[in-house]
Amino acid sequence: MISSFVITGFLGVGKTTMLTNSVKQYFPDKKIAIVVNEFGDIGVDSKVLTNVYSEVLEISEGCICCQLAEEFESGVAEIIEKYDPEIIFVETSGASEPFPIFLSLQNLGISVDGIICVVDSKNFDSYKDNSTARYQLGGSNIIVMNKTDLVTEDEAKIVEMEIRTIKEKYDIKNTMTGKPIFKNYVLHRAEQGLVNKEVFEGIYRVEEVVKFAEDFTHLDHTVKDSLTQKVAYLKDDIVFQNIDDILEHLSENIYRVKGVVKVKDVPNAIFINYSFGDVSFEELEHYNGKSLMIFIGENIDKDVTRLCDTFDSLNIPKFTVKQ
Ligand SMILES: Nc1nc2c(ncn2[C@@H]2O[C@H](COP(=O)(O)OP(=O)(O)O)[C@@H](O)[C@H]2O)c(=O)[nH]1
Ligand SMILES: [Mg+2]
Known part of the structure; x- marks a missing residue:
């Protein structure tokens, strides 16, 4: 079974930075495939990660969470066919919600080992009321407070409290049972997207x-x-x-x-x-x-x-x- 991580979060919070830094740090010997879906973004700089990943599939038009599910699934299936990756990272566009992507990956028989929502600790106030941002938090099970180098400890604590409140309120639930889809979540802090390695622990084939x-x-x-x-x-x-x-x-x-x-x-x-x-x-x-x-x-x-x-x-x- 192939493992995967979905990386979500608002535009500019540090998703690509996290992807690049963490993959480089923790997966030097795994076959990684990266799927990027960002409007007008050049995506992951292939020079930085040439030894690590096989392919970047950039779906640049539209949003994988809504109209492009089919295209996304066939794109990922093609990557698997061509490269046989051990881990797939999907960086969603800042405007998409992660849950449909989670379902698409499961549809393909891929294990989703984490849905990571990256948060900009410095600018959280300016986008925290946006409903997409809230659903991104609600639909994730790993929250990474990034850019902690730009805030004081007191400011970070306030952001953390706000995150937890929003997460609780917007947590995605099973409509049949009313229970949360994810039983729990973890919250980590990061600078330049470099998170603790526990986040990726247990990714075994x-x-x-x-x-x-x-x-x-x-x-x-x-x-x-x-x-x-x-x-x-x-x-x-x-x-x-x-x-x-x-x-x-x-x-x-x-x-x-x-x-x-x-x-x-x-x-x-x-x-x-x-x-x-x-x-x-x-x-x-x-x-x-x-x-x-x-x-x-x-x-x-x-x-x-x-x-x-x-x-x-x-x-x-x-x-x-x-x-
Ligand atoms: N100071 C600071 N800047 C960061 C950090 N993480 C990312 N950035 C910068 O934030 C900008 C947006 O990062 P990027 O990874 O492209 O965001 P994305 O749109 O979520 O993929 C870039 O200029 C990064 O260098 C961090 O922890 N601290
Ligand atoms: Mg990006």
């Missing part, structure tokens, strides 16, 4: 999770078992409902879960891909390794321990770290 599960007992686990990532095994006799129960009981700060799990009531192993409350399952043939779940979030140590206490089927492995 199915094969990586499977390999990880197969190798797990032989590895020095410290790489994957950290403050932000924690691994738990599942007992052999669980049923599909157990997975659902566990995912229902995640604490707020656990925002991604990846896993491979064998359950008694489904013939094939299941790949779990959970992001901010949105979950998808994929059946995997020929998997015979251990069942495990990788929990990802911020300072999740205690929360995963609590989860394992609550659910009998879930165990944190005891290690003897290799010398």
